[in-house]
Amino acid sequence: MRHILPGLLVGLLFGAGLALSGMIDPARVLGFLDVGGAWDPTLALVLGGALLPSALSYAFVRRMKRPVMADEFCIPQNRIVESRLLVGSSLFGVGWGLVGLCPGPAIAGLVLGKWQSWLFVAAMIGGMWLQRFFADRGHRRTPQFAG
Numbered sequence: 729m730r731h732i733l734p735g736l737l738v739g740l741l742f743g744a745g746l747a748l749s750g751m752i753d754p755a756r757v758l759g760f761l762d763v764g765g766a767w768d769p770t771l772a773l774v775l776g777g778a779l780l781p782s783a784l785s786y787a788f789v790r791r792m793k794r795p796v797m798a799d800e801f802c803i804p805q806n807r808i809v810e811s812r813l814l815v816g817s818s819l820f821g822v823g824w825g826l827v828g829l830c831p832g833p834a835i836a837g838l839v840l841g842k843w844q845s846w847l848f849v850a851a852m853i854g855g856m857w858l859q860r861f862f863a864d865r866g867h868r869r870t871p872q873f874a875g
Contacts (some may be wrong), residue, residue, distance in 0.1 A: 750770070750771070750830075751833045752836050753828075754829050756771065757828035760826040791802070834852065
């Protein structure tokens with residue numbers, strides 16, 4: 729419970745920010761991404777406005793020895809850009825550009841009962857399951873050498 733409540737509160741705050749800024753509206757996001765057409769620049773203010781508190785938070789966190797609610801920070805140690813990362817990030821960008829949703833806004837949209845969000849989250853869970861299925865399948869094919 730010590731970790732669940734802060735996570736829930738931060739998630740609610742994040743979701744409220746996404747809803748208030750219009751990031752859960754696929755049409756608005758697609759309007760922002762349509763730079764060559766009827767471009768809607770208003771989400772640039774949201775993105776730019778998020779940079780200042782993020783930069784200040786990172787500067788503050790870097791001075792801390794450990795998080796307040798955990799034993800250590802969970803910072804990825806892998807600095808290698810792998811083909812899996814490139815393919816996954818490309819699929820993410822293409823998907824975002826096609827439907828105007830990404831995981832955070834889609835999950836926030838569930839609360840508002842948007843059918844697009846429900847469809848997106850169902851497809852996302854299916855994609856996660858497929859990724860795990862093929863990753864596990866590939867792992868089983870890897871020869872295991874014992875001592």
